[in-house]
Amino acid sequence: MSDLPANPSVEREIFSPSQLVRQTRDLIEGAFPLIWIEGEISNFSRPASGHLYFSLKDAGAQVRCAMFKPKSTWLRFKPVDGMHVLVRARVSLYEARGEFQILVDHMEEAGEGALKREFERLKAQLAAEGLFDPASKRALPRLPRRIGVVTSASGAAIRDVLAVLGRRFPLAAVDVIPVPVQGKEAPPAIVAALAAASRAAVHDVLLVTRGGGSIEDLWAFNDEAVARAIRASAVPVVSAIGHEVDFTIADFVADLRAATPSAAAELLVPDANDLARDLRHRLTRLELLMRRGLQARAQRLDRAYARLDAHRPQARLALGASRLATLHQRLRHAAAERHHRAERRVGDLAARLERRHPARQIERARQLIDERHARLRRALTDRLGRQRALVAELGRTLHAVSPLATLSRGYAILFDENGRVLRASGDAASGASLRAKLHDGELRLRVD
Structure with a gap:
């Protein structure tokens, strides 16, 4: 029996393989955003192009993956078969073969990735609780007399710390509080050491430190109990975990974070040479201030002697005579000046009276009348000339339009x-x- 439809007039939608694969790919890529996938690498290959091709599998299934060269060059490890990894990828379809595949954008080792996720989770939780609040950070003592160092007694970190403290400020007493800094037993030991040092209250500051290592090596300092113990300490705590690029939860919750153990030791104590220079500078300033104080007191004493001498009867009589002579001279000068002002005023009044004499006023009036008469004649003459010119111009204009001219x-x-x-x-x-x-x-x- 034929599979054709009963009605031949019904149109059928026919796909080519390319159209089918392309539409399927668009559906898959549209349905899945950027996702994270964890699995084991198998069938790994790296051709000359630099792209990575492999499969990710678990106990029940596997999927083909591709990581192209621009992304693969940023990998910090060498992928091999059997390695457990975590990838960030897009789901797609390889059109040429019609195969389902994963396009990998980022890849990391699964164990490290899990630790990083836990790190970010705990960091966000403690930050929300306010354990990282800068306002709660305590200031360190400027001259600590006793320092407690919570670290491994046999590690390189304690040797660096002791060397720097001994060189910069040998007056400070240093107590090494030994604890394991790696492994499962490390977090409770660090918590206990911090609690004991806080109760003892014999230290001015505590330093929690260890050398560098992988994220697994430093994980004890990402423990929540350790972070809360640092915040609960009654003594300010400085954190120096790993190298400069390493950050742990302890660094965020501590009152101060140092990049390395040696840097922490330099932050804890001042340089003895700098203190000596500062002391010499202060002594010099003190001597200068004392000299200035003595000079000021000597000047005050001289002014007091001068005031005392000024109050003697002979000095007061001499001062009175001097003032009398000065006043007499000022009086003579004022009388002469007043006489001169009176003479100048009389001269000014005489000149004004002369200018206001009737004969002079009549003469000025006659001159003004003559000037105005001349101006009137000139104005009349000018106006008559303009009127004659206007009449002549109007006559010429009228004649130009007159019928008689036509x-x-x-x-x-x-x-x-x-x-x-x-x-x-x-x-x-x-x-x-x-x-x-x-x-x-x-x-x-x-x-x-």
Whole structure:
């Protein structure tokens, strides 16, 4: 029996393999965002192109994966078969073969990735609780007399710390509080050591430190109990875990984080040489201030002697005589100045009176009348000239538009018997009498 539809007129949608694979790929990529996949590497290969091709599998299934060269160059480890990894990838379909595949954007070892996720989770939790709040950080003592170092007694970190402390500030007493810094037994031991040091209250500051290592080696300092013990300590705590690029939860919760154990030792104590220079500088300043104080007191004593000498009777009489002579001189000078001002005022008044004499005023008035008369004559003459020019110009303009000017050029104006001007030939009937006005007279006409 045929599989064709009963009605041949029904249209069928026919896909090519490329169209089918392409639409399937679009559906898959649209349904899955960027996802994380954890599994074991198998069938790993790295051709000359630099791309990585492998499968990720678990006990029940496997999927083909590809990581192209621009992304694979950033890997910090060498993938091999059997390695357990965590990848961030996009789900897709390889069109040429119609195969389901995973395009890997990032890959990391699964164990390290799990620890990093736990690290970020705990970091976010403690930050939300306020354990990292900068306002809760305590200041370190400037000159600590006793320092407690919570670390391994046999590690390189304690040797570096002791060497720096001994070189910079040998006056500070250092107590090594030995604890394991790696493994399962490390977190409870560190918590116990911090609690004991806090209760003892004999240290000015505590340093929690160890040397560098992998994230697994440093994991004891990412323990929640250790972080809470650091925050609960009654003594300020400095954290120096691993190398400069390493960060642990202990670094965030401590009152101060140092990049290395040696850097922590330098932050804990001042340099003895710097203190000696500072002491010498302060001694010099003290001597200078003492000298200035003695000089100021000597000057005050001299001023007191001068004031005492000024209050003697002989000095007061001499001062009074000097003031009397000065006042007498000022009085003479003031009288002379007043006399001069009076003379100048009299001269000014005489000059003003002379300027206001009636004869002078009459003369000035006559001069003013003459000036104004001359100005009036000039104004009248100018105005008459302008009026004559205007009349002449108006005459020329009127003559240019006058009918008489038109008649002088050979034209005539016709009037009927009633004196009306003829403007068209139809206005004059046959036999009518007309009058033609010319330039130099008139003519009597009859229409024929």
